[in-house]
Amino acid sequence: MxxxxxxxxxxxxxxxxxxxxxxxxxxxxxxxxxxxxxxxxxxxxxxxxxxxxxxxxxxxxxxxxxxxxxxxxxxxxxxIGMLFQNSALFDSMTVEQNIMFPLDMFTTQSRAEKLERVNFCLERVNLAGKNKLFPAELSGGMKKRVGIARAISMQxxxxxxxxxxxxxxxxxxxxxxxxxxxxxxxxxxxxxxxxxxxxxxxxxxxxxxxxxxxxxxxxxxxxxxxxxxxxxxxxxxxxxxxxxxxxxxx
The missing domain is CATH 3.40.50.300 (P-loop containing nucleotide triphosphate hydrolases)
Structure with missing residues (x-):
């Protein structure tokens, strides 16, 4: 609350x-x-x-x-998870790297653990397998879903x-x-x-x-x-x- x-x-x-x-x-x-x-x-x-x-x-x-x-x-x-109005994805990072960003900042998880979490979040927003795409390759709706995946990556x-x-x-x-x-x-x-x-x-x-x-x-x-x-x-x-x-x- x-x-x-x-x-x-x-x-x-x-x-x-x-x-x-x-x-x-x-x-x-x-x-x-x-x-x-x-x-x-x-x-x-x-x-x-x-x-x-x-x-x-x-x-x-x-x-x-x-x-x-x-x-x-x-x-x-x-x-706290945050989804900004314009999704605020890093253009130079892949989908995977964008979602992993808060995990890199705030956790001491291994690379394998972080990747497992990234894949779980992508599957949860119906974007499984889109790891290596860049934001420029995504539709507006897909960008929002990647933003949601990043927002929930830290549970x-x-x-x-x-x-x-x-x-x-x-x-x-x-x-x-x-x-x-x-x-x-x-x-x-x-x-x-x-x-x-x-x-x-x-x-x-x-x-x-x-x-x-x-x-x-x-x-x-x-x-x-x-x-x-x-x-x-x-x-x-x-x-x-x-x-x-x-x-x-x-």
Whole structure:
């Protein structure tokens, strides 16, 4: 479980997060949603230590990440898997080398043990045998799956995913959502997904935080969204549906 308490973050005069609190549960797809500029990616970066909150706490299973020194934070980071929006693969490395990268950094496993783990992760994301390919040889969906394989290579307790469906066609986006959902359930991971994709929200949104102008405006499940009377959330939901419908007609 991850708990955030009263998270504030500003950049110069831009006050991005204005006291966000919430709980992200084990074995559950926890989604952070909101429009552009709502603060959702900034919140995710505060949670993994890429940004330092101006105020507030990020607590991993009772351990206050914000009060830790560098060495203590490294131990938490070993338990975190991260899939960035653009997959963030190293272009000069093969698929195998990309997935092995965190194992090289954080473990003392033998080469054979690391390769076994790489092959397991590739098989788990349905890319068995693609070890020697380079990112330039992969489709967008394959890059996302390699990113997921790398994110789970350290057998994380916590998985953070930033806009997993960005740049993907609808069919591939659904496959990525299904894969994230399967991995979360199979390994009982605390998964936190930042997205603006309503298909993802309705498909895998077991627990959702909706941000609006730096505030937590609503919290609930995808089953509760249709019955909310929150105006900002309704505007976001129906605007998203309208935008997707317009795209489908092109």
């Amino acid at each position: 991850i708990e955030i308490k009263d998270i504030h973050k500003s950049f110069d005069d831009n006050y991005v997060l204005k006291g966000i609190s919430g709980v992200f549960q084990d074995g559950m797809n926890n989604l952070i949603i909101g429009g552009s500029g709502s603060g959702k990616t900034t919140l995710l970066k505060c949670m993994v230590g890429l940004h330092t909150p101006d105020q507030g706490s990020v607590i991993y299973d009772g351990r206050d990440f914000t009060k830790m020194n560098t060495e203590e934070r490294i131990e938490i980071r070993k338990e 994380p307790k916590y998985l953070f995913v930033d806009e997993p469906n960005s740049g993907l066609d609808p069919r591939t986006a659904i496959l990525i959502d299904e894969l994230i959902n399967e991995i979360t359930d199979e390994y009982n991971i605390t998964t936190v997904v930042v997205t603006h994709d309503m298909n993802s929200v309705m498909g895998i949104g077991e627990h959702i935080l909706f941000l609006y102008e730096g505030l937590k405006e609503w919290e609930g499940s995808n089953k509760e969204i249709a019955h909310t009377d929150n105006q900002q959330l309704n505007d976001f939901v129906f605007a998203s549906k309208f935008t997707q419908a317009a795209k489908d007609k092109l």
